[in-house]
Amino acid sequence: MLDAASARQEDLRVLDHRREIVPDWFQRERMVGYVCYVDKFSHTLAGLERHLDYLNELKVTYLHLMPLLQPRPAPNDGGYAVVDFRAVDSRLGSMDDLEHLAGELRARGISLCIDLVVNHTAAEHIWARKALAGEVEYQSFYFTFPDRSLPDAYERTLLDVFPSFAPGSFSWVPDLQAWVWTTFNDYQWDLNYGNPNVFLAMLETMLFLANRGIEVMRLDAVPFIWKRLGTDCQNQPEAHLLLQAFRALVRVVAPAVAFKAEAIVPHHQLVQYLGKGERERTECDLAYHNQLMVQLWSGLAARDAALMTHALMAMPSPPQQTSWVTYVRCHDDIGWAVSDLDAAAAGFNGFRHRRFLNDFYAGRFPGSFARGALFQENFATGDARISGTAASLCGLEQALEVGDALLIDQAIRRLVLLYSVVFSYGGVPLIYMGDEVALRNEHSYEKDPALADDNRWMHRPFMDWDAAARRSDLNSVEGRVFSEFCRLVEARQRVPALQAAGSVTPLWTDNGRIFAYVRAHPRAGQFLGLANFGDGPESCDARILAEARLSDPQLALSSDGRLDVRDGRIHMPPLGCLWLVDR
Secondary structure, eight states: OHHHHHHOOHHHHHHHHHHHHOTTGGGSTTOOEEEEOHHHHHSSHHHHHTTHHHHHHTTOOEEEEOOOEEEOSSOSGGGTSEEEEEEEOTTTOOHHHHHHHHHHHHHTTOEEEEEEEOSEEETTSHHHHHHHTTOHHHHTTBOEESSSHHHHHHHTTOOOSBTTTBOSSEEEETTTTEEEEOSSOTTEEEBOTTSHHHHHHHHHHHHHHHTTTOOEEEEETGGGSSOOTTSOSSSOHHHHHHHHHHHHHHHHHOTTOEEEEOOOOOHHHHGGGGTOSSSOOOOOSEEEOHHHHHHHHHHHHHTOOHHHHHHHHTSOOOOTTOEEEEESOOSSOEEOOOOHHHHHHTTOOHHHHHHHHHHHHTTOSTTOOOOOEEESOOTTTOOOEEEOOHHHHTTHHHHHHHTOHHHHHHHHHHHHHHHHHHTTSSSEEEEETTGGGTOOOOOGGGGOTTTTTOGGGGGSOOOOHHHHTTTTOTTSHHHHHHHHHHHHHHHHHTOGGGSTTSEEEEEOOSSTTEEEEEEEETTTEEEEEEEEOSSSOEEEETTHHHHTTOSSEEEEEETTSSOEEETTEEEEOTTOEEEEEEO
């Protein structure tokens, strides 16, 4: 820590000072995130610098570059099998290039986020290579077992992450003559945080990256970092203690750095990664609101907001000094985190609803507009997840194929509706690369043997810069979508009540197709959001304005540019959104 502190550059020290004065910087309503793969967006880090004006058009203030630290050769789990935490993937550039990019972003007011895999390394990492060479010190960096006794005991309660192509959590390594713990793939070795040297090595890595200008570290696979026999080895108390220690020590050296937890877990466990428990602790600053994402897609398919309202009402609020990261899509598949309890409370059968969602978004359900694909289908249990870009899942791919102007309009409305909730529900909203110009599914991955077995690459397309060049043409699909995204961004940045420190509460309406949510901020006042998940015009009782404590409502955003209140009801267009604030 002393070495890292003394090596921290002056401009980063200035940033540290600013963040200590304004600790809620990542909670501000001006925060807008963008997520991309460097190679897909711009080929290289140097190339990305040439597109910073594009990000400025979207008023981006937070840029998450998907895994870019040096991975093993393919297969590498999409870059999450890292061989060197201190080097950038050589195909993208160098660590010097990353540091230079971070400086350019900082000058534009954009915070750089990158992935740091804390649960495991690639089997080719220097620590693993030393273990293979017989160095006992590094063999204890990992979990190794001479026979199947303990692995079999653990696996009685473990869950497979990739049951189709990587079943089991242990792999036989002949050169070690041992079974190694490999939660994800046989080439990803789980780290043993029971060894204090592992903690120190990872802390040193974090400080190194902080001094390169990284402002947000997305900590990958954090629920898995502590193992306990007889459990699923996720979300153990020690995992939280480790995160609290990491954050405390990094903050001493680099107060500007924030932690983001990649924890796709049930909602009562998710808030624990933000430090909420029996008593609040300082842990991660940000966490993905997976439940909001799932419920948005559920509501869109069912044309019903009841399950969404119930499930989100049950979500605990995060600690006031933390924030959700809200999103429509990410690089991963969509897993249907719909509990049987929540489904039953909303009048659904959980199993049948999850099956419906898979059939609907895979295009197998009659009348479906979606063009997705099943990922990791388990024929024994009926479980599966969904791949596909947001635009294709919203029906745009199908609509363009048949050339139906009405269907194209509906698909665009669906996409904008989802993002309208993400931009106003509270937290840091993320735009997944290409959604702003409605990129559809990409199938070129099928010709690459290293990628062909993983259909998640269909929603990881290359940025279509020809399509992006049409963003100013309001007669094009790209222009229509891009202008709507810009409108959402601008509206968000005009509404102080969307500062993430406020609270959010879903409200029931008298119309099951309309989702309502109110945000309350102690200084910025009240905000009411309404989203119509129906394909046709819908209305709800206008008394919801009083319930949201809006005494003199003013329009902040509307799909059709107006607030239509007639006969005691608020009228909304098909697939429309409405943002209201106090005058």
